Amino acid sequence: MFNRPPHNAAALVWGLLTMALLVGILLYRYAYCCRPHEPVQPLPFTHSSHTAAEKANMDCRACHATAHHAAGAGRPTSGTCLDCHRHILASDSRLLPLHAAANPDHPAHTGEPLRWVRRAPLPDTISFHHDQHTAAGHTCSECHPDPDKQLPHTMQSCLNCHRSRQLPTSCDRCHK
Ligand code: HEC
Numbered sequence: 016m017f018n019r020p021p022h023n024a025a026a027l028v029w030g031l032l033t034m035a036l037l038v039g040i041l042l043y044r045y046a047y048c049c050r051p052h053e054p055v056q057p058l059p060f061t062h063s064s065h066t067a068a069e070k071a072n073m074d075c076r077a078c079h080a081t082a083h084h085a086a087g088a089g090r091p092t093s094g095t096c097l098d099c100h101r102h103i104l105a106s107d108s109r110l111l112p113l114h115a116a117a118n119p120d121h122p123a124h125t126g127e128p129l130r131w132v133r134r135a136p137l138p139d140t141i142s143f144h145h146d147q148h149t150a151a152g153h154t155c156s157e158c159h160p161d162p163d164k165q166l167p168h169t170m171q172s173c174l175n176c177h178r179s180r181q182l183p184t185s186c187d188r189c190h191k
């Protein structure tokens with residue numbers, strides 16, 4: 016018991032050091048360098064469950080009501096979500112933040128609103144108006160093929176379409 020050869024102790028120390036180093040590298044990668052740049056949303060909402068024909072089959076405008084008459088597309092109120100989720104997945108823990116925000120009949124209710132985080136906003140110096148684009152006949156999916164992973168819109172993506180439609184591309188049309 017007490018006469019364990021010394022090289023075992025050395026091996027143990029090296030083993031522990033190596034493990035500490037590996038844990039350190041993983042923590043560093045997770046915390047600083049390589050964490051995916053997805054914001055933390057108040058609850059794990061996915062578009063596909065709501066827009067797929069075999070699920071809730073909702074139109075984009077049911078939740079983004081101003082995309083046809085304002086610059087911003089708008090966000091749904093928690094009341095819109097509760098209309099269904101009082102009944103659908105009513106006791107699912109993923110929806111607790113919703114009940115906390117907007118369901119006074121629920122024990123978790125606190126009134127703390129859902130704060131959705133914008134994923135890829137354009138700089139404030141750019142003017143982009145949804146209504147100008149939807150009025151011209153563009154559909155949501157032309158620019159948001161998969162709203163669960165919206166890619167950042169680049170100047171090139173704007174110009175490609177504007178050029179193909181022979182729209183003037185002077186800088187001050189888009190840059191304020
Ligand atoms: C049930 C309501 C609902 C429906 C229906 C819905 N959305 Fe959303 N949408 C949301 C919520 C809530 C968010 C914020 C959470 C997020 O970004 O995932 C959001 C976020 C987005 C965003 C990302 C905004 C950003 O910059 O972060 C885009 C783009 C979007 N929706 C487009 C669409 C399109 C296109 C459709 C139709 C195919 C659609 N949505 C249908 C509720 C909805």
Ligand code: HEC
Nearest residue numbers: 058059060061064065070071091095096098099103109110
């Ligand atoms: C028209 C009814 C309806 C509305 C309105 C609605 N949902 Fe849903 N929701 C559903 C259905 C149907 C499912 C899928 C249930 C299943 O998979 O069994 C779902 C699933 C979910 C889930 C489980 C994860 C997922 O996406 O599959 C979450 C979280 C959720 N909804 C949040 C929300 C939020 C937040 C809102 C408001 C922005 C909202 N829902 C509005 C019908 C609705």
Ligand code: HEC
Nearest residue numbers: 075079082087088089135136137143148153154155158168
């Ligand atoms: C011509 C391309 C285009 C079309 C068409 C379009 N969008 Fe967008 N959408 C954008 C761009 C670009 C942004 C980023 C705007 C910003 O950050 O100011 C955006 C942002 C959004 C956002 C988040 C910011 C906000 O305004 O609330 C939502 C939600 C959204 N779009 C939904 C929709 C829906 C729903 C439709 C269809 C009715 C639609 N979009 C049609 C290009 C488009």
Ligand code: HEC
Nearest residue numbers: 141142143147148151153157168172173176177180188189
């Ligand atoms: C899929 C095609 C498409 C994309 C992508 C697109 N646009 Fe447009 N945009 C149009 C069309 C078509 C019009 C013309 C509407 C009209 O004439 O009424 C327009 C008009 C505009 C106008 C109004 C111009 C004016 O002077 O009246 C601005 C500003 C604008 N777009 C900015 C942008 C920005 C910024 C982006 C990228 C973030 C973008 N657009 C992406 C098709 C597009």
Ligand code: HEC
Nearest residue numbers: 137138140141168169170173174177184185186188189190
């Ligand atoms: C159709 C719309 C549109 C037109 C026209 C346009 N830009 Fe842009 N530009 C954008 C958008 C959108 C961004 C932001 C892209 C991003 O954040 O990734 C941008 C970004 C830039 C940037 C990067 C710095 C910044 O402000 O974010 C420069 C520099 C720039 N544009 C210069 C120009 C010049 C010079 C012209 C005229 C020759 C021009 N742009 C015309 C839409 C446009």
